[in-house]
Amino acid sequence: MANISDIIEQYIKARLGRSNSGAIVFRRSELAEKFSCVPSQINYVLSTRFSSNRGYIVETRRGGGGFIRIIRIPLEESEDLLDLVYEKIGDQIGMNEAIGLIRHLFEEDIITRREAHLMETVIEVAAPDHGHPEARRNRAVLLKSMLMVLLRHKK
Amino acid sequence: MANISDIIEQYIKARLGRSNSGAIVFRRSELAEKFSCVPSQINYVLSTRFSSNRGYIVETRRGGGGFIRIIRIPLEESEDLLDLVYEKIGDQIGMNEAIGLIRHLFEEDIITRREAHLMETVIEVAAPDHGHPEARRNRAVLLKSMLMVLLRHKK
DNA sequence: CTTAGTTTGACCTTTATTGACCTTTACTAT
């Protein structure tokens, strides 16, 4: 909410949205200055919100003329998508990762909002988080079954 | 009947009523302070009065800038439909009846084809037919949770 | 007297912020 990390996240996403190329470049120190925070705060935001898991690539360069470049990688709708997602899930997956993946697919417009809600609910009801490795495996099986249906049948 | 939980419930509902977005956000600690109770009392109210069964979604975030967000899910289809379907399911349901119900909702154009496939798959994977009464009950819980989402969210 | 619902508090987990110290790269003056 009123935390700086969220504000920086929004700022970066807004800039990415305005960019035609889907990429932006800036200096870490400038951004830190703009939001009156320490430079390492920027790294925190990058690692928690712009991970490759969430569909971004971050490139940086140190030294004089250094910079940070953030590139948004659109999830293309293709045959590979199912493989990609399957690989990401593997034979077990945590609650947060599962929810994160579902949200990502929704943001990329590959599944509808109702489908996303439906899947989240199913996972919470049928494979709740009890820390048991059993639950992680069940969750993976369930999620893969569901995505098999959705990614194979055109919207 | 003037217990704190009821008062907090009313307060939250009043705020939800005033909100045009149908959602409100607050800090757990602030609310607790406002009603002079321990913070965990808020969790109690949320879990007993704002469950998804009652048509709410509660999202939270811990850590700095943490918050609790409550969203009221408007009923899209008629309330009767939800009641009807709930009654039909009851505390337990067989495989064939469950599949039949799902198909019926699809034919009535209340859920999409993808949603129907998705639900069938979920039921087959998470509550397969083994003749155990346990399975019949799990299936009912799962199916009701799923329909709660779909019958409450606009297509 | 029993049961369901409520209230409390001790302890836990997650997320964010900050700062000291480290590494890499570019530029400049020998």
Add this chain to the structure above:
DNA sequence: ATAGTAAAGGTCAATAAAGGTCAAACTAAG
């Protein structure tokens, strides 16, 4: 070419700032 220095960005651990959990104690209705 090269050493030195300035100008970036990177890492990591300590601390702060939330919210979550769970069980014990309490209360009210039957």
